Amino acid sequence: MSDTKGSHTKVSQSSRENASESSLEDDVLVKEAMGGNERSYKKLVNKYQRALHFHIRKMVKDHEQIEDLVQETFVKAFDNLSRYNTDYAFSTWLYRIATNHTIDYLRKKKLQTLSIDEPVKTKSGEMEMQLPDESARTDRDIIRKQRRHMVREAIKGLPEKYRRVIQLRHMEEKSYQEISEVLDKPLGTVKAHIFRAREMLYKELKDKRDRF
Template identity: 40%
Template sequence: MSATDQEIVEAVLAGEQHRYAELVQRYQGKIVSYVMRMMNNYDDAVDLSQEVFLKAYTALDSYRPQYPFTAWLFRIARNASIDELRRRRLTTVSLDAPVSTEEGEMHRDVESDAPGPESTYLEDEARSTVEQAISELPDKYREPLVLRHAAEMSYEEISEALELPLGTVKTRIFRAREALRSNLERLEALQMQAASGAEGS
């Protein structure tokens, strides 16, 4: 039987630094998947995940063994992702912030640098439509959804990690799936259009 998370933490805190590798091995997939869905870039996700494990190591003595280790680790991953995204947003203008005009506040209309859905599909067919649809979800829906599916956490663990009541977590995951379904339908319709357009030209 392999050691529990708590037993490994105890050993690491008692001076067996090398045993931390067992925890990294155990959770690397989940953490990288989670951060990847938050950051939308593989290389950034790998770098940030390393930071997460490093932070968890230095803060290990503040971990309370009566709580699940995953929830604690994901809270660190979540804070690191949010900090990083915030840091990046600070250097640019927020696209979500409304613009004040004479006619009142309105949405900022910005042309995206990223390739549009049509060209994305044509340039890189392997790119998953689902991933794109998820990246378009609002944070409050994307986070629990990603924890559920990319990090394979239980509802209880998500509730611990996000410090939200269990009922709220359930509602958000179900709403997220609804929103995702409609995002997907829209994206697939666009892809169909692009495909028929490409055939026609």
């Protein structure tokens, strides 16, 4: 019986040591990444992209959408590394960004699919949804158009190889595999270009988006 307890203790200690080593490794990689070391960026991506995929899959089922959300999570995280508090595990911080970003995506998707013409069912029967104030709707439409224009202009400013993959992915809504076939490029290259393009767009639009 004592041997079993000893075995559990060793396993527990080993797990804690591995977790501690992993956390220390992350701290080093984060500092190097903040200094502009691209190899450290890639190491963090390789280390956590699979775990993030499974994390997001608990909330989203579309495989390609999960890949997009994973990429976008890394873009947000890397762009905000200066805000990361090293008192906490990097993985915890990264998962929190992934969760919040995925929840935002799901909220937007729900709003987009909500039809104002569809009757609302109540205990008393059905009733039509009340339309919002027309002037408020007009303002929102104007803001939405301004945002779309701002994004289009930012995309135009991307280098050709990045601009093309973003157009195919987000404007023509092609899958990663379809983009690979259209451009005759390896799937890994396509994903890397989309990741880099999103990173560039995020930085370009980060300060402008608060205007609208």
